[in-house]
Amino acid sequence: MLQLQCSEHDAFDLFRQAIVGRSDEAWASIYEQYRLLMIGWAHGYRPNPCFGESVEDIADRAFERAWHALTPQRFERFAGVGALLAYLRSCVLAVVIDEARSFATRDRAHRHLRFAPVETPENLVMSAAARVELWAIIRGLLSGMAEHVLMEETFILGLKPQAIQQRHPDLFASVDDLYALKRNLVARLERCPAVREWFGR
Numbered sequence: 001m002l003q004l005q006c007s008e009h010d011a012f013d014l015f016r017q018a019i020v021g022r023s024d025e026a027w028a029s030i031y032e033q034y035r036l037l038m039i040g041w042a043h044g045y046r047p048n049p050c051f052g053e054s055v056e057d058i059a060d061r062a063f064e065r066a067w068h069a070l071t072p073q074r075f076e077r078f079a080g081v082g083a084l085l086a087y088l089r090s091c092v093l094a095v096v097i098d099e100a101r102s103f104a105t106r107d108r109a110h111r112h113l114r115f116a117p118v119e120t121p122e123n124l125v126m127s128a129a130a131r132v133e134l135w136a137i138i139r140g141l142l143s144g145m146a147e148h149v150l151m152e153e154t155f156i157l158g159l160k161p162q163a164i165q166q167r168h169p170d171l172f173a174s175v176d177d178l179y180a181l182k183r184n185l186v187a188r189l190e191r192c193p194a195v196r197e198w199f200g201r
Helices: 008-019 024-045 055-069 081-114 121-126 128-141 144-155 161-167 175-191 193-200
Strands: none
Touching (some): 008 024, 008 081, 024 055, 024 081, 081 128, 128 144, 128 193, 144 161, 144 175
C-alpha cells in the first residue's frame, strides 16, 4: 500500500493518482487516510443516531459514491485538496439525505400500519426527516463549491469566517470575500419560497 501522505502537494498528487491514474492502491490510501474524517462528517450530519445505517456504513457508501463519480475529466475542476475534501463531504451528506428519506418512508409506513396517525406540523418540523428536508432545499440553492463549503462549515461545523478562509484559501481569497459571499447567500435563502414555506410549517 502507498504510504500515507501529509503535505498538501502530496495529498493532491495522491488524489491525482487515484482519479486520473485510476490507481486502486492510491484509492486504498485515500480510504485509509480520510475514512475517520468522513465518519466524523457522517456523525455531524446524521440528525438522529437511532435511524438507518451506522456512521461507518455512511462513510463507506459515500466513499464508494465518490469513487464512481470522480472521473479524470472531473478532476480538472478541483483546484486543490480542500475542494476534493469538500466533495467527499458532499458525498457524505448526500448519503445521509438518501438514508433519511428511506428511513422516513419506512417509519411513516410502520406508524400508519399500527396507528394510522395524522402528523401535526409540530411533529413534522421536529422530525429528523424534516430537518434533512430543509438541508436538501438549502443545498439545492447553493451554487459552486465555495457556497457549499461556506454553508456547511458555518452552520454545521460552527466555524468562524476567518477559520473557514484559512482552511480553504483556494476557495476564498480573503475574509472580506467570504463575508460578501455569506451575505449574498443568506439573502438568497431569505427570499427562497421553499425555505419560507418550510419555516411556515
